Amino acid sequence: MTKDTKIEVPAVEGFFTIEEETHLIGGRFKKSGSYCFPKSLGGSDPDFPEDEIEEVLLSRVGKIWSYTNSAYPPPPPFIAAEPYVPIVIAAVELEEEKMVIIGQVVNGYSVEDLSVGMPVEVKVGTLYEDSEYRYLTWMWKPLFEEQKQDKN
Amino acid sequence: MEDIAILGVGMHPWGKWGRNFVEYGTVAARKALDDAQLEWSEIGFISGAITVRCGYPGYVAGSTMARALGFNGTQVASSYAACASGATALSVARGQILSGACDVALVVGADTTPDGFLAPNDGIRTDDTDWLRFHMVGATNPVYFGLHARRRMEMYGATQEDFALVKVKNSKHAVFNENARFNKEYALEDISASPVVSDPLRLLEICTTSDGGAAVVVSSLDYAKSLGVDNPVRISAIALNTPTYPDPLIDLPYLATDSSANTVPNEIGFKESIGEHVYEEAGIGPEDVDVAEVYDLASSMELDWYEQLGFCQLGEAESLLRDGSTSIGGRIPVNPSGGLGAFGEAVPAQAIAQVCELNWQLAQQAGKRQVKDARIGITANQGLFGHGSSVLLRR
Numbered sequence: 001m002t003k004d005t006k007i008e009v010p011a012v013e014g015f016f017t018i019e020e021e022t023h024l025i026g027g028r029f030k031k032s033g034s035y036c037f038p039k040s041l042g043g044s045d046p047d048f049p050e051d052e053i054e055e056v057l058l059s060r061v062g063k064i065w066s067y068t069n070s071a072y073p074p075p076p077p078f079i080a081a082e083p084y085v086p087i088v089i090a091a092v093e094l095e096e097e098k099m100v101i102i103g104q105v106v107n108g109y110s111v112e113d114l115s116v117g118m119p120v121e122v123k124v125g126t127l128y129e130d131s132e133y134r135y136l137t138w139m140w141k142p143l144f145e146e147q148k149q150d151k152n
Numbered sequence: 153m154e155d156i157a158i159l160g161v162g163m164h165p166w167g168k169w170g171r172n173f174v175e176y177g178t179v180a181a182r183k184a185l186d187d188a189q190l191e192w193s194e195i196g197f198i199s200g201a202i203t204v205r206c207g208y209p210g211y212v213a214g215s216t217m218a219r220a221l222g223f224n225g226t227q228v229a230s231s232y233a234a235c236a237s238g239a240t241a242l243s244v245a246r247g248q249i250l251s252g253a254c255d256v257a258l259v260v261g262a263d264t265t266p267d268g269f270l271a272p273n274d275g276i277r278t279d280d281t282d283w284l285r286f287h288m289v290g291a292t293n294p295v296y297f298g299l300h301a302r303r304r305m306e307m308y309g310a311t312q313e314d315f316a317l318v319k320v321k322n323s324k325h326a327v328f329n330e331n332a333r334f335n336k337e338y339a340l341e342d343i344s345a346s347p348v349v350s351d352p353l354r355l356l357e358i359c360t361t362s363d364g365g366a367a368v369v370v371s372s373l374d375y376a377k378s379l380g381v382d383n384p385v386r387i388s389a390i391a392l393n394t395p396t397y398p399d400p401l402i403d404l405p406y407l408a409t410d411s412s413a414n415t416v417p418n419e420i421g422f423k424e425s426i427g428e429h430v431y432e433e434a435g436i437g438p439e440d441v442d443v444a445e446v447y448d449l450a451s452s453m454e455l456d457w458y459e460q461l462g463f464c465q466l467g468e469a470e471s472l473l474r475d476g477s478t479s480i481g482g483r484i485p486v487n488p489s490g491g492l493g494a495f496g497e498a499v500p501a502q503a504i505a506q507v508c509e510l511n512w513q514l515a516q517q518a519g520k521r522q523v524k525d526a527r528i529g530i531t532a533n534q535g536l537f538g539h540g541s542s543v544l545l546r547r
Contacts (some may be wrong), residue, residue, distance in 0.1 A: 012278045034398065035411040041281055043410055045397050065402070066306070066352045068298030070290055075271040077287040077298060087290045091299050091402050098412040100402045102289055102299070113352045116306040127288065137288045 011127045011135040014038065022124050023057035025136055026102065030054055035097040058101075061121045061143065062092040065100045067114045079128040086110075090140045091118055106141040119143040153433060156249050157376035157384035158545070159369045161508040164262065166333040166364035166495045171205045176365030176501075177213070177262030178220045184367035185257065189379075192221045195369070196254030199245040200230040201237035201261030203501035206272065207392030210263075211243035214241075217260050226253065235447065236392070237261060238366070238503030239543055241392045245370055257376040261500035262365030268469025269293065270361060270497070282405035282536070290409065294358050296404040297450035298350030304452055305352065308467040312352050313354050314474070316343040318451035319357050319493055321479050326490025328520035331505075333362050334494045338399065345460040357451040366504035369512070377488030385547045387507075389433035393540035396497045406535050423460040426532060431462075433542045436461030441484060442526040443513050445506035447533045449492040458486065485523045486512060506531035507543055514547040 008018065015038055027039035029051040036042020039055050067090040068099045073080035074087075088105040105114065106125050125139035162183025164176035177200075185192055187337050198221075200214025209216040214230040227248070231240040238261045245257035269292045277283040285291040304310045323338040327539060338356060348357040376384045397419045398410030403422075431437055438461055446457040455469035464472045472478055478486040489495070489509040492502065510529035512518040531543045 004400055012284070014165055015288065033414040035413055037408040038281075038284070041284075042408075043399075047415070048533055066299040066303040068295055068302055069348075070295055070350055070351075071348050074286060074290040074292045074295075075269045075270070076274075077272065077276070077283055078290045079287075080290075089291060089295050089299070090290060096413070097407050100400070101408040102285070102291055102295075102402060115493065126263055131323075150476075 005133060006129060007133045008134045008136055011137050016124060017057065018124055018136065021060060022122050022138065023060055025090050026056055026058040026097070027053040028056040035099055037099070037101055059094045059096050061119060062094040063114055064114060064118045064120060065090070065091045065093045065107070066116060067111060068093065077098065077105070081128065082129055088114070090120065092140050096133045104139045105145065106139045109142065154250055155305050155373060155386040155388050156246050156370050157373050157381065157386055158511050159190065159371050159376060159379070159381065160184045160186070160385065161283070161511045162367050163331045163505060163508055164365035165331045166362045166498060169363045171264065171363070173262045173264040173363070173365070174201060174209065174216055174220050176363060177217045177367070178508065180262065180367040181217060181258060181260045188369040190256065190369060190463070192542060193224055195226055195256055195258045197245060198229045198246045199241040199257055199259045200228070201241040202230050202232035203500045204232070205262045205266065206264055212262070227430045233392070233539040233541070234537060235497070235499055236503055236533050236535035236539035236541035237500040239390060239533055239541035240392055242368065242370070242387070242504065242507065242543065246390060247386065248539035249370065249372050251274055256369065256371035257502060258367060258369055259365040260365070261504045263498040263500055264363045265498060266359035267361070276529065280409060283405055285405050291404070293404055293449065294353060296402070297358065297453060298353050299402060300456065301353050301450065301452035302351070305453065308470070310452070310455065310470055313340065314455065314470045315338050315353065315357055315451045317473055318448065318454045319343050321473065322448070322487050322491045322493045325480055325488050326494030327496065327522055329457055329490050332490045332494040333496050334490070338412040341510050353450050353452065357361070357493070359449050359492035360496040362494065362498045364498035364499040364501050364505070366508050368504055368507055383547065385511045385545055387543060388409040389430035389544040390544050391426050391429035391540065391542040392423070392540045393426045393429055396425065396485055406490055421460070422540060423534065426542045428532065429459040430530065430542045430544040434546070436528065440531050441528050442486060443510065443523045443529045444484065444486045445489060445531045447527070448487060448493055449497070451493060454486060454491065461530060461532055480523055481520055488518065488521045501531045503531065503541055506533065508546065510545045514545055
């Protein structure tokens, strides 16, 4: 399989770990105790001036807050596959961090397979590829395969 | 804060003309000056709303327009707040007038837009969330609209037909608007036959990108009186709100919301705070409003605004729409101009165009789309990266 010959790299460094149990890499404000994603681009709590951010791994599992898709290929800097298969996007609520993070849903799911409140876990998936590399991003994967079956 | 007077308004029709944005701005400015019966040489201050899609002349929109009208030493500023840029430019002009720095100002915004999705400028910027949301997720603007529309269905039982009915209503209004890009009246079947862009939203429910221009001439009440204008349409309040941390609602261009792990979100949400600000500044409440122009980037967002501006309680927007309250002739007509659905986005002009429409409504000059006896009007608008804006007009 070509899958074994290409080198897998994150499309942009510093957003997630690449391992079996993938985690999103976020930030945790040391004084306020709140979180942000990505770790260097979060807004600050005005009640905790000059708070410092430490790097943390965010919860792997969350619940779908809402979902949609993009029936048409998004414009650059998105690199759309040809032929384009509509991407599905979910906004997922992490319980401990009490925040919502958007991401694509792994291949093979359509909006009909999803519902608000459905548990999902974070995975890595291919954003685009060239002859040498497979460029990865984080994606949400519904946790219980049987839920997909039920919907069908 | 004291009111300021609107002396004149003007627009260049919205469309896909493909010409220099300066041309649209100049046409709109000259119409506004004619409407005010003033010469360009009498303007003390020009306030430009910036476009980031037309190169350097767009970044310095105020001086670009001043040069097109003829450099004459007038004071100038340019403002950027994404879709709220026009309201910011208006607020800058109001500040100049109320501080006494000038008597009368010209506010102008115009844009030439590319086809298709609005997208970030070229380049690789891994520290720019606007770039990252496109590159890492493929999250276009309609993706965010779709997320909120689906959430609305889940929370309040809204249906795709409700979203389509917003478009049906606004298309009826737009039939009578010569400045709108689309004057066609759409039926429910037309909308359900149009392709899905971002589920559950369809092509006809998502605003397109357009070329256009809008301008307003504003002055102190004393200056208006000196011209013999005793009862002008007045601007009583302007909001330029940022959100309050932590904002629990996902919004473009961010990849994530703030975290509410250790801080409880404000009781009043970001968009609700925009209306609250102008109501308080003007000393009125939502029950006093006769007409509204809201930022319907997608038809579903118009329903959100009904609640966010206090026209009804949470979850009641669909009933307000369906019982005709927000149509011309109803209790609180919304988007009598046809809204963005009929215009399309011409980013720096849009918030000014909303003011133009409400000026015509309050001056009883709106022709066949006139809202009867309209005396108080509100605009609502939001620019990405935390720019909420609203303008409250009355007569």
